[in-house]
Amino acid sequence: MFFYYIMIFLFPFHDHPILSASIFGVTTVKIAGIAATIVALMNLFQGGNGFIATRKVIIPYLFCLFCYFASYLLNDTTLSLEVFPRFLSVSVLLFTSSILLDSYIKIWKVLLVFSAAMNISSLYVVKQHLYGVIRPGGTFGDSNFYAIAAAFTAALCLSLWAYQKKYKIFFMISFILNSSSVLLSGSRGGCLALIVSLLYFWYKHRNKLIGALLICLACGAFFVLIPNNMLERFEGEDYGARVSTEHRLKIIAAGFDMIQKNPVIGVGPGMFKIETIKYLGSEKMAKMAHNSYLEVGAEFGMLGVCAWFCLCYSSIRQLHDSLRIASKEDEKIFACLHSLLVAVSGYFIGALFLSVEYEKVLWLTISIASVSVNIVLKEILPPPPRLHKEYRLNEDKR
Structure with a gap:
């Protein structure tokens, strides 16, 4: 599990001078992923717990892979190969999680490790803000990608603080640090994701009054800490925000045109930026969709977006079960x-305004969801009657 934890820890460090360094063209997180895969294979072939992910998650993911290859082969776009490493990375994460995450305590440690790594990344955001960077992205290198991960971590830590008796100080510090850094990043999509998570936390909290007080305290802190440029972005007074909004509306219109002209298999994986140049006639418009659902639909067609929705829905369903x-x-x-x-x-609400369909926090959640039911059944429910009978026989022999 050591290499698996290292891989999780390195997730936020896309743009770190040391932790994102590459050795012979292979980054540190990929090296940790390769090592974790080897350990998982050894565990599988040496009679470990085996592959414990449920078919309700694996089958939709295989459907997503099928849509990727179908869109790639039928569109014949060499640029689509650049997207393949992303699918390979999430496949490695899903495979290793399905073998190594075989107990609750391991999931608990994964959440601790990821939260600690995000705290370090958030400190980099605070540092960049103090040095005058308007929209800091920390170790992610991009403010939007950082903001959605930080909003995810802030909501995760607040909920763990409320329902766990251990590490309460750590989780509260993590919540304050990550939620404040979301504001400093200046990402409207990240802020919206955080607000929705807080509202859902209050709705599901056992004590609605305490939940409401926590949210009021958080909102009060937000208004104190929120920078002026962030308020201007929400109010539409900031020039950069106005230009960004205009560009996004044009790109969204181009995305719907792509879906209309390529409804089944899309324009090809990784081709959204290139296609926007054709549809809008300007290289300056070669940008992401800033809408994960639209981007998936445009690149993979309706078949691909259905597969992605099935995967996300089945993962949430597994967590609910x-x-x-x-x-x-x-x-x-x-x-x-x-x-x-x-x-x-x-996260899913923030994805309406950000292109984050490949972000690792989403796929980490899907990976944990894929094994959650089997872990709960193994650790909570009693063993089957056959095992009870064998146990009684052994007791009689004694």
């Missing part, structure tokens, strides 16, 4: 699974 069992038996497991649901609820 696990919660239904765990809420009555084990509060520790309940806290982890509930926190993931709170965090990912805002």
Whole structure:
């Protein structure tokens, strides 16, 4: 598990001078991923717990891969090969998680490691803000990508703080640091994701009054800490925000045109930026869609977007099924699974305004969801009657 934890820790460091360094063209996170894959294979072939991911998640993911290759082959675009490493990365994450994450305590450690890594990344955002960077992206190198991950982490840590008895100071500090850094990043999509997660946290909190007080305190802190340029971006007074909004509207219109002309297989993986030049007639408009659902639909067609929706829905459904069992038996497991649901609820709303379909926090949630039901069944429910019978026979022999 050591290499798996290292891989999780390195997720936020896309643009770090040391932690994102490459050795012979291979980045540190890929090296950790390769090592984790080797350990997972050894565990699988040496009679470990085996592949415990449920078919309800694996089948939709295989459907997504099928749509990728179908769109790539039928469009014959060499640029689509640049997207393949992303699918390979999430495949490695899903595969290793399906073998190595075989207990609640390992999921708990994964969330701790990821939260600690995001805290370090948030400190870089604060540092860049103090040095006068208007929209800092920290170790992500992009303010939008950082903001959606930080909003996810803030909601995750707030929920863990509310439902866990351990590490309360750590989780509260993590919530304050990540939520404040979302504001400093100046990302409207990230702020919206955080707000939705906080509202969902209040809706699901067992004590509505305490939940409301926590949200009021958080909102008060936001208004104190929010920078002026962020308020201007929301109010539309900032010139850069106005230009960005105009460009996004044009790109969204181009995206719908792509879907209309290529409804089944799309324009090809990774081709959205190139196609916007053709549809809008300007190289300056070669940008992402800033809408994950639109970008997936334009690149993979309606077949691909249906596969992606099935994958996301089945993952959330798995977390809900696990919660239904765990809420009555084990509060520790309940806290982890509930926190993931709170965090990912805002993520899916933020994805309406950001192109984050390949971000690792989403695929980490999907990976945990794929094994959650089997872990809950293994750790909470009693063993089958056959095992009880064998146990009684052994007791009689003694």
